[in-house]
Amino acid sequence: MIQKRLHANRVLGGVDLTVRYRPERPPVLDGQTIDVPIGRVTMLIGPNGSGKSTLLKTLSRQIAAERGVVILDGRDIATLSAREVALSLGILFQENQAPHDLTVEELVCHGRYPHRRLFDPLTAEDRFAVEQALTLCGAGPLRDRPISQISSGQKQLAWIAMLLAQSPHYLFLDEPTTYLDLPHQFDVMNLVRHLNRELGCTIVITMHDLNLAARFGDHIVALHQGRIVAAGAPEEVLTTATLRTVFDIESRLFRDEQTGSLHCVPINRIPAAGGRPR
Ligand SMILES: Nc1ncnc2c1ncn2[C@@H]1O[C@H](COP(=O)(O)OP(=O)(O)OP(=O)(O)O)[C@@H](O)[C@H]1O
């Protein structure tokens, strides 16, 4: 069953994280420290190649840091078993691949793997969690459809349903709204808000859409060339000065009266010295 997550003793953060993909190349993240606020939605923003996915994968132990430590609930994440990590964390990658003939329901059942022993049938509790996840994500009507035969937005919801069936305390979503039309972007982000506000999941999301980040994020972390250059509430991070540093863009920011959230209107790219585009 998917129960409300309790926050006592929960901690997630990284200290002095240095990550390198190739020994001959400079590190992609160099000595970065991040605190993930528990019970909140954190948005990682930054240009292509700035290190968002790398930071997400490091915090979720998909990649090991060369130096530094990720602390999950008071323990060094490197010392936890794969099952302990899977019971705590759910991850949606930027690109997800499922076997072509797998149905939506089979994918969601797969989310129960940390709770089960290999080859054991699903228990009543597993079934209940799967049904709840399908319902919450609106994926019930798709249950018998092969993953390969549904739309990108429907796939995204099916993958999130799988993570939900896993009942994690922490959800990591790498660009969950890319390629989605506006209604599906809102479906995913409203679901994120529900998982956070109603079920108490701590959620970390990488995102290019600054307006969605401002609307649905409680905390924003801005990355530039592998460095965290700003972290805080949307109004602290989304400033014209920070957007200049991070994205090389001139922008205008205003608060929408109805939603109360910040909106960013990008005006133009800042020309390089000499007047030519960078
Ligand atoms: N598997 C890899 N092997 C080598 N270098 C990598 C690998 N993955 C990422 N990089 C490099 O690490 C840097 C950060 O990449 P990362 O994928 O974390 O950026 P990102 O902010 O998520 O970008 P995007 O917005 O395009 O998804 C880039 O320079 C990238 O080329």
Ligand SMILES: [Mg+2]
């Ligand atoms: Mg990425």
